[in-house]
Amino acid sequence: MSASVVLASECPPDDPGFCAPSVLEFFPKPLATFDLFGVHFAITRITIIMWIATGLMVWFFVAASRNMQLIPGRRQYFAESGYSVIRDGVAREVIGTEGLRFAPYLASLFFFILINNIMGIIPFAQIPPTGKFAIPVVLAAITYVLFNWVGIRQQGLGPYFKNNLFPAGVPKPLYVLITPIEFFSTFVFRPFTLAVRLFANMLAGHLLLAIFAAGTVYLFTVGNFSVIFAPVSFVMTVIMTFFELLVQVLQAYVFVVLTSTYIAGAMEEAH
Amino acid sequence: MSDGWAVVGTLFAGVVVWGGIGWLIDLWLDTTFVKAIGVLVGLATAIYLVVVKYGDTG
Amino acid sequence: MSVLAELTGNIGTVAYGLAAIGPGIGVGIVFAAYIQATARQPESAALTRTYLFLGFALSEALAILGFVVPFIIT
Numbered sequence: 001m002s003a004s005v006v007l008a009s010e011c012p013p014d015d016p017g018f019c020a021p022s023v024l025e026f027f028p029k030p031l032a033t034f035d036l037f038g039v040h041f042a043i044t045r046i047t048i049i050m051w052i053a054t055g056l057m058v059w060f061f062v063a064a065s066r067n068m069q070l071i072p073g074r075r076q077y078f079a080e081s082g083y084s085v086i087r088d089g090v091a092r093e094v095i096g097t098e099g100l101r102f103a104p105y106l107a108s109l110f111f112f113i114l115i116n117n118i119m120g121i122i123p124f125a126q127i128p129p130t131g132k133f134a135i136p137v138v139l140a141a142i143t144y145v146l147f148n149w150v151g152i153r154q155q156g157l158g159p160y161f162k163n164n165l166f167p168a169g170v171p172k173p174l175y176v177l178i179t180p181i182e183f184f185s186t187f188v189f190r191p192f193t194l195a196v197r198l199f200a201n202m203l204a205g206h207l208l209l210a211i212f213a214a215g216t217v218y219l220f221t222v223g224n225f226s227v228i229f230a231p232v233s234f235v236m237t238v239i240m241t242f243f244e245l246l247v248q249v250l251q252a253y254v255f256v257v258l259t260s261t262y263i264a265g266a267m268e269e270a271h
Numbered sequence: 272m273s274d275g276w277a278v279v280g281t282l283f284a285g286v287v288v289w290g291g292i293g294w295l296i297d298l299w300l301d302t303t304f305v306k307a308i309g310v311l312v313g314l315a316t317a318i319y320l321v322v323v324k325y326g327d328t329g
Numbered sequence: 330m331s332v333l334a335e336l337t338g339n340i341g342t343v344a345y346g347l348a349a350i351g352p353g354i355g356v357g358i359v360f361a362a363y364i365q366a367t368a369r370q371p372e373s374a375a376l377t378r379t380y381l382f383l384g385f386a387l388s389e390a391l392a393i394l395g396f397v398v399p400f401i402i403t
Contacts, residue, residue, distance in 0.1 A: 167324050177316040180292070185277075185284035193280065261273040282386060282393055290397060306401045314390050321386040326379030 018218045021210035023203070026132055050129035053115045061111075086110050086256065094260040095267065102263055105146070109139065110256040113198065117248035120206055121241050128248070131202035133195070140195035143259045148187075151266030160266070194258060201251045205244045212237040278321050285317025286310055341399025348395025355388035 030042035064079030072080060086107040091099035113130060120128035130136055151160045165182050166175060212233055219230035293309020296302075363381045367374045 167320070169323055169327065170320075174316070174319070177289075177312070178320055180288045181281065181285045181313070181317055181320060184288045185281050189280045189284050193276070258273055258276070278382060278386065279389065282389055286393055286397055290401070310394070310397055310401060314394065318383075318386040318390060322379060322383050325382045 018215070021207060021214055023207070025127065025206065025210060026203070046127055046129050046132060049119050049125045049127065050116060050135075053119050053125075053129070054112065057111050057115045082111070083107050090256055090260050094257065095264040098267060099260065099264070102260065106256050106260055109143075109259065110252055113139070113252040113255055114249065117202060117252055118245070120202065120209070120248060121244055126209075128202045128206060130198055131206050133199050136195040136198040139198075139255070140191045143194060143262065144191040147259070147262040147266045150263055154267050190262060194255065198251050198255055201247055205240075205247055208240055209237065209244060212240055274325060278325060281321050281324070282314070282317045285313040285320065287313075289313025289316065344399055345395050349392050352388045352392035352395075355391075356385055359384035359388060 026046065028044050028046065030044045031048070032043040034041050060075075061079055064075045068076055083103075087100065087103040090110075091103040091106050095102065116130045116135070117128050119125045120131070151164075154160075155163065164186050165179050167178070167182065170178060216230055216233040216237060219226050219233055289312050290306060290310040293305045293307070293312075296309070297305045359381065363377060366377055
């Protein structure tokens with residue numbers, strides 16, 4: 001058991017002392033590397049986990065939408081319920097009837113983030129690919145481009161920036177102070193926090209689980225009186241796994257709700 | 272729910288933007304206290320902005 | 330006099346941890362008052378929302394100051 005923990009946590013098998021898992025967990029040895037247009041690509045264990053997870057999700061939805069009946073079978077019922085959580089519960093609720101246009105994007109976003117987050121607690125995978133900063137950055141960038149493009153197309157380039165940067169009801173001289181804050185808050189802070197919130201939650205959760213699991217193994221195998229603390233560490237691993245499940249689902253949901261709120265804000269600014 | 276994040280974000284943005292401008296002015300004029308003034312000005316402006324945007328029959 | 334015990338680290342993080350206690354309680358009190366007032370008289374919700382955000386922003390400002398001051402006073 002200690003061999004597989006060492007394999008998974010990238011720790012050199014040194015006897016004295018406890019090798020705590022660190023951020024290097026997210027940079028495992030690459031299985032294959034290649035260069036394309038001057039960019040260095042590396043296929044690691046995390047890439048394979050992301051492909052398998054996304055493949056499972058795509059397969060599930062494609063298989064459920066084949067041969068669709070009026071009275072749904074079980075697989076179609078699950079897929080439809082899942083899609084309706086986003087389409088009715090988020091898109092229609094936050095954006096309104098216009099929101100149904102964005103429901104496919106929001107649902108894909110939600111299920112992609114959800115399945116990749118859950119890989120953090122599935123055995124043999126046990127690392128969430130969304131804990132690598134590049135993936136939340138790209139998702140936040142897509143959302144950023146989307147809500148700006150929707151806003152500009154809806155209201156025109158000038159009125160969109162005017163409505164965002166110059167809030168109503170402020171005496172004229174204060175605009176000098178307020179406009180940089182509004183610009184930063186809308187165009188820099190929003191996508192940045194969208195990405196960092198998802199990334200930091202996944203990173204912290206994974207490190208927490210890794211430390212408790214590695215600590216359990218270490219306390220069992222160290223051979224002195226510390227072994228009485230091993231059950232405590234094990235119980236904490238189990239508790240944190242359930243807590244991590246909650247956090248993973250919640251973070252996927254929060255990402256999608258915030259995306260739809262930004263889209264709603266960009267579309268309704270005509271007041 | 273997203274209003275809460277927007278308010279905290281506006282407060283942070285006020286501090287960062289005007290603290291940053293104060294810091295750049297510090298580098299330009301070789302003083303040490305303009306950073307603190309910038310942070311306070313930014314904080315006050317951000318509080319005013321929050322009340323204007325989210326209060327007032329919001 | 331020899332050093333008997335030593336604790337090293339970043340005191341800015343300790344300072345923020347201490348600074349977050351007060352505003353945390355303050356924000357809780359502000360929102361608790363708003364929720365109670367709205368529960369007693371729901372029509373007043375729009376009237377008191379201004380004070381809700383004012384109270385929240387003022388309390389939160391102290392926590393944000395506590396986060397930023399270690400970076401300024403270097």
